Amino acid sequence: MIRENKLYDELNVGDTAQVKRVCTANDLYVFAHASGNLNPLHMPDPDDDQTEAVAPSMWVGALISSVLGNVLPGPGTLYRSQSLRFLDRAHVGDELTVSVTVKEKLPDSIVAMETVVTGRGGETVAEGVAEVLAPERKVSVDMEDLPEIVVQRHQHFDEYIRACEGLDPLVTAVVAPEEKESLGGALLAAEHGLIRPILIGSETLIRQAAKEAGENLGPYEIIDIPDHVAAAGKAVELVHEGQAGALMKGHLHTSDLLREILKSKGGLRTSRRMSHAFVMDVPGLDHPLIISDAAINISPDLTTKVDITQSAIDVARALGIETPKVGVLSAVETVNPQIPSTLDAAALSKMSDRGQIKGGVVDGPLAMDNAMDAEAAKTKGVTGLVAGHAEVLIVPNLEAGNMLAKELAFVAGAEAAGIALGASCPVILTSRADGEKARLASCAIAVLYRYWQEHGQPIGVRLAEAAE
Known part of the structure; x- marks a missing residue:
């Protein structure tokens, strides 16, 4: 979009312009990085559906500059001062209307502008007066010629984890969780209600890994089988017996796990x-x-x-x-x-x-x-x-x-x-390089896939029907 500015002589008292802007979570993350303001009230929490993040008031105020610098007077405008009163709060998802109006033309190309930001239901969020120096020469600017910013967050995985809330944990046979990363991933998923792990492997090594990680194994079943191939075989057996609905790889070679899954007799082939x-x-x-x-x-x-x-x-x-x-x-x-x-x-x-x-x-x-x-x-x-x-x-x-x-x-x-x-059940394969979010997401995907297998529809359909 090409924008052309207005010079001092082209401005008239009463001239007005406005823009609309929806407040997004990304806006608040970018503002936090730019300003250094890490107030938790302003940081969206993907695990908290009840509390709305409050947009920082100075982010709201900064929107006024987008009208002044882009529309009226437009490109070439420079701020001299801005007074603001904040009368309400804006939240993620709110559509804000930002308006400026020429109030008075002052000497030396200075223009006084009334500034108003309104939010939900038309309530005034902020109001004040800006004094700006009007552009000195005509300028046309392509407003789309701006480098993109990518905010590094993982909202899809957050959605999968939330979608599993209310479902029974998926009973999961975890094979050889004998070091703290693989054990920790399984227990973390259990703490989030995604899986109910059955830990199969060397009990000595599992307990040693738990001690290193500061984890309590009290609530969890442990089946002591030190040999990795035999442990994988036991996990497959639990699936056949209906005691487990998924497998999870721990600290063993993927080939050892797959060998038991893919056996022509007694495996989980389909x-x-x-x-x-x-x-x-x-x-x-x-x-x-x-x-x-x-x-x-x-x-x-x-x-x-x-x-x-x-x-x-x-x-x-x-x-x-x-x-x-x-x-x-x-x-x-x-x-x-x-x-x-x-x-x-x-x-x-x-x-x-x-x-x-x-x-x-x-x-x-x-x-x-x-x-x-x-x-x-x-x-x-x-x-x-x-x-x-x-x-x-x-x-x-x-x-x-x-x-x-x-x-x-x-x-x-x-x-x-x-x-x-x-296989006849989902198999969760995680890597030692995976972070907590990836481990949780792998378990959540297994839960959602198992639900889809059993019900013939994704969990989102059930949630939508429940909401109706």
């Missing part, structure tokens, strides 16, 4: 190939991003990719994405017989069209840019429902997926939760 899905909470992205498979299938063939894609769609639906948009990645967006992943991508896309893959919209091959960025897709002439809007990314092989997920985590500030799919 008709679907087992695969892994990273659920990424990427700052600045308005939806979760699911990447599969980056942990189990090294170099999947087309048949395996069908199962990988279907499982990724299922977990997306369990998280409330009604019809997931799935981009099948390659290096290019056209089919090239010299690049096998483009052939697989094209086949998966057509299989989705024919109903062989259900519940989502699948398109490929897509390069990363035109899968995620609408402008890049438009520039390259790539059309369709998925191009520029992918919510699920199917990668060519484990190496590509693992690098993509870790680049998002360690370069773009994303949090990554992980779940293995295709």
Whole structure:
């Protein structure tokens, strides 16, 4: 949007302008960083649904400068003074109307402006008088030419954890939680009511890890099996017996756990190939991003990719994405017989069209840019429902997926939760590098996926029906 200012001689008493602005949580985070004001009253708390964060009064006052500097008098305006009285409070979600009116033209290009900010129901939040120095020359400014700010927070994971409130904890067999990180993740999820852990492994090492972490194991069942393979076998047995509804990897090799899960006799095999899905909470992205498979299938063939894609769609639906948009990645967006992943991508896309893959919209091959960025897709002439809007990314092989997920985590500030799919129960795979939020989110995703399996609909539908 191009804005042109008004010079002193062009201004008249009574000239007025206003802008509207919705107060968001991000506004308060950015203001806290810029001002250094970390008053907890002004910091949104994702775990507190009852208390509204109060917008700092000086943030409200700063909105006046947006009208003065952008609209009236506009670009080139300089403040001389501003008086303010704060009569009410603004909160996250409030739409504020900021108005300025020329009150008096003073000598030396100085203009007195009445300033008012109104909020909910038209109540006055702030009022005062500004004295400004009017612009000295005509200026036109493109108001959209401004670098973007990405606030690094993980609201999607917060939503998943909140969505599990009121559900019974998922009984989870935790295999070899024998050092403080893996044990701590399980107990943290238990404290949040997400899981009820059964701890299987060396009782000596589990208790030693608890002592190091300062944890109390009193409420939790421990099954003493020092051998990791045998411990994994016991966890699988508990699922068969109906005593556990999920598995969680502790301090053992993933291959040892998977070997017991995938046994042809006594394992947890289903008709679907087992695969892994990273659920990424990427700052600045308005939806979760699911990447599969980056942990189990090294170099999947087309048949395996069908199962990988279907499982990724299922977990997306369990998280409330009604019809997931799935981009099948390659290096290019056209089919090239010299690049096998483009052939697989094209086949998966057509299989989705024919109903062989259900519940989502699948398109490929897509390069990363035109899968995620609408402008890049438009520039390259790539059309369709998925191009520029992918919510699920199917990668060519484990190496590509693992690098993509870790680049998002360690370069773009994303949090990554992980779940293995295709067994008869969800399998929670966490890494020692995971933070608390990622560990909690992995457990929450398992709970939500299990709920979706049992009820045929995501938890969000139940919550919406209850609200009605």
